[in-house]
Amino acid sequence: MTEAVPDSRIACHECDLLMQRPEIHGDQVVHCPRCGSRLISSHPNSAERSLALALAGLILLVPANLFPVLTLEVLGREQQQTIFSSAMALYQDGLALVALAVLLFAIMVPLLKLVLLAYVAGALHLxxxxxxxxxxMRSYQHLDQWGMLEVYLIAVLVSVVKLVDIATVHPGLGLYSLSALIAVTTLSSSQLDPDLFWHQIDDLNKSSLVQETFDE
Incomplete structure (x- = not known):
């Protein structure tokens, strides 16, 4: 049985122009000759970098969600707020949809994104x-559009500005962890090479099919 030859063509995701895949060396960006959209953004060791950033993000998720983002002190009384407790406070105030949005886009979506990225990058690395x-990979690319940790952080900063006149506000470890988590997730998105990932996934799937055929 002859071995399957990898497809050397690439299609533009904007204008569907089909062309030969160019040779990529090092950090390079390839644009479509017809519409000018970015086709390939190459980063050396993209799988290893993505795996390291995904694991770092999963580690940072723990203190970002467990430790208080802010501590408010009013008349000698302290109240600590985490991401989850802020969502519960919104729910108790009758803002169920807003509370659900905070839970989904500030906790669940970032967690799922990092797990998917670690899974794909780990498979490609090994x-x-x-x-x-x-x-x-397809699910990660869809969810990458829905990460809204930056929006939550901006909301926290706006709250600090409004509360500083009536209470003493102390930033907590959760705020620093959240800021680091945003930096890691942003970096992971920028360092990801989707074209390389899909090309390697296709090669792995083809090799797996060939191996299964031989085993039969």
Whole structure:
């Protein structure tokens, strides 16, 4: 049985122009010759960088959610606020949809994004065709548009400005962890090379099919 030849073509996601895949060396950006949209943004060791950033983000998620983001002191009384407790406070105030949005886009979506990125990058780093790689990569790219940790951080900063006149506000470890988490997730998105990931996933899937055929 002859070995499958990897597809050397690439299609523009904006104008559907089909062209030969160019040779990429080091940090390079390839644009479509017809519409000018970015086709490839190459980063050396993209899988290893993405895996390291995903693991760092998963570690930072723990203190960002467990430790208080802010501590308010009013007339000698202290009240600590975490991301989860702020969502519960919104729910108790009758803002159920806003509370659900905070839970989804400040906790669940970032967690799922980092887990999917670690799964895909880990498989590519180990060159192992783990099940569901294509679905995991596709889901990550969809969820990458819905991470709103930056919006939550801006809301926290606005709250600090409004509360500083009536209470003493102390930033907590959760705020610093959240800021670091935002930096890590932003960096992971910028360092990800989608074209390389999809190309390697396709190669792994093809090699897995060939191996299964030989085993049969």
């Amino acid at each position: 060159q192992t065709p783990w099940p569901g790689l294509s679905l995991a």
